[in-house]
Amino acid sequence: MTSRRNFFRTAGAAALGAAAVSRPALASLPEIATQASPRTQPPLAPSVGRPYNPVVTLNGWTAPFRMNDGVKEFHLVAEPVVREFAPGMKANLWGYNGQSPGPTIEAVEGDRVRIFVTNRLPEHTTIHWHGILLPSGMDGVGGLSQPHIPPGKTFVYEFTLTKSGTFMYHPHADEMVQMAMGMMGMFIVHPKDARRFKVDRDYVFLLSAYDIDPGSFTPKVNTMLDFNLWTWNSRVFPAIDHLVARTGERVRIRFGNLTMTNHPMHLHGHDFEVTGTDGGWVPKAARWPEVSVDVAVGQMRAIEFDAVAGDWAFHCHKSHHTMNAMGHDVPTMIGVDHREVADRIKKLVPDYMVMGERGMADMGEMEMPLPDNTLPMMTGRGPFGALEMGGMFTVVKVRDEQKPGDYSDPGWYKHPPRTVAWEWNGELPLAVRAEAPAADAKTMNVRKPNGHNH
Numbered sequence: 237m238t239s240r241r242n243f244f245r246t247a248g249a250a251a252l253g254a255a256a257v258s259r260p261a262l263a264s265l266p267e268i269a270t271q272a273s274p275r276t277q278p279p280l281a282p283s284v285g286r287p288y289n290p291v292v293t294l295n296g297w298t299a300p301f302r303m304n305d306g307v308k309e310f311h312l313v314a315e316p317v318v319r320e321f322a323p324g325m326k327a328n329l330w331g332y333n334g335q336s337p338g339p340t341i342e343a344v345e346g347d348r349v350r351i352f353v354t355n356r357l358p359e360h361t362t363i364h365w366h367g368i369l370l371p372s373g374m375d376g377v378g379g380l381s382q383p384h385i386p387p388g389k390t391f392v393y394e395f396t397l398t399k400s401g402t403f404m405y406h407p408h409a410d411e412m413v414q415m416a417m418g419m420m421g422m423f424i425v426h427p428k429d430a431r432r433f434k435v436d437r438d439y440v441f442l443l444s445a446y447d448i449d450p451g452s453f454t455p456k457v458n459t460m461l462d463f464n465l466w467t468w469n470s471r472v473f474p475a476i477d478h479l480v481a482r483t484g485e486r487v488r489i490r491f492g493n494l495t496m497t498n499h500p501m502h503l504h505g506h507d508f509e510v511t512g513t514d515g516g517w518v519p520k521a522a523r524w525p526e527v528s529v530d531v532a533v534g535q536m537r538a539i540e541f542d543a544v545a546g547d548w549a550f551h552c553h554k555s556h557h558t559m560n561a562m563g564h565d566v567p568t569m570i571g572v573d574h575r576e577v578a579d580r581i582k583k584l585v586p587d588y589m590v591m592g593e594r595g596m597a598d599m600g601e602m603e604m605p606l607p608d609n610t611l612p613m614m615t616g617r618g619p620f621g622a623l624e625m626g627g628m629f630t631v632v633k634v635r636d637e638q639k640p641g642d643y644s645d646p647g648w649y650k651h652p653p654r655t656v657a658w659e660w661n662g663e664l665p666l667a668v669r670a671e672a673p674a675a676d677a678k679t680m681n682v683r684k685p686n687g688h689n690h
């Protein structure tokens with residue numbers, strides 16, 4: 237587990253971000269901001285324009301903007317990037333402004349935005365503003381609503397944000413390839429009145445999936461379903477940062493799904509409510525309590541809860557999505573006693589090893605040699621041992637003593653006395669067995685389709 241104790245030390249400086257970029261206000265194009273780090277950057281408070289409560293992008297950042305005659309101007313650059321999925325594994329992706337996913341765009345309901353999009357990819361692209369209500373010609377569908385943006389060219393999108401909510405952006409040009417390569421980002425429109433829908437912490441991230449062969453660097457873009465890296469903001473556990481909160485705080489987590497399958501997102505220790513979709517805010521009377529919510533392909537969900545002290549798992553409930561690259565065509569060995577066969581094979585292949593005869597938990601501890609640029613299948617350590625998780629998993633850390641606005645890692649939870657599951661060391665009762673069935677019931681009758689009994 238990487239320590240994040242210090243990475244928010246720069247939080248004070250971040251508030252200057254928007255102002256620093258407005259410096260060349262007279263230049264024709266806004267400055268291109270890039271981000272080299274895959275760490276979670278502190279919330280970027282606006283220094284100009286209508287005030288809002290900024291979000292925190294998990295393992296990501298918010299794009300700075302400049303004000304130009306009352307219009308908020310952003311500059312996105314579509315380009316090849318190198319993204320670290322976790323220490324020990326990097327991938328050649330396509331993204332925006334140095335990262336995949338691209339920076340989160342934040343603006344306010346009623347704002348007029350002008351977004352410059354420069355294409356540094358080897359092929360044409362566009363950007364579709366998923367869920368945002370805008371003029372048809374700004375919708376970004378290449379060939380339908382605009383000509384494609386050729387390599388080397390810059391196009392301008394301009395529209396007024398008519399409603400608040402959580403939206404996404406992604407190409408609508410060679411979509412299968414460009415999304416499989418990691419081109420996507422979040423677009424947050426804050427309510428005009430900053431007190432509406434206010435929460436204490438507001439996290440946001442995208443779900444994306446990749447198929448990268450062990451030892452290689454570039455996603456296989458033709459894969460339809462059998463992806464092997466299930467990511468949040470192009471990171472896998474244990475390299476997905478923790479979400480932290482103070483006990484009792486109101487926390488919102490927004491997630492959009494741009495993978496090719498659905499993800500039942502499950503939070504431990506809390507009841508939550510779905511308070512937003514990509515269609516907008518859910519009216520209070522229409523919310524119901526949940527502990528899991530499915531987010532389908534192309535959807536967004538915002539959940540809210542009152543934080544309860546503890547270390548709480550937060551993950552996709554498809555267990556194959558909480559694993560890193562693995563072979564899915566491995567036979568199940570549970571209950572198979574292959575000692576004799578293994579001994580014979582070992583005479584021929586001294587390093588031969590049998591896996592999975594007691595389940596696969598051993599794999600979490602096992603240190604097998606892996607090809608370069610390959611992550612262990614499941615990994616991450618907690619205070620009690622191996623977590624046996626990878627992929628779409630992280631921990632929500634809620635502490636009584638976490639200061640408001642402090643996003644640093646508080647370390648592992650200190651459980652109150654007698655609140656951790658303990659080992660029973662007393663006598664075990666004798667097993668109680670059901671009476672054996674009558675002897676003649678042991679014969680199994682099989683009726684074959686042609687009607688003959690055997």
Ligand SMILES: [Cu+2]
Binds near residue numbers: 498499553
């Ligand atoms: Cu999933």
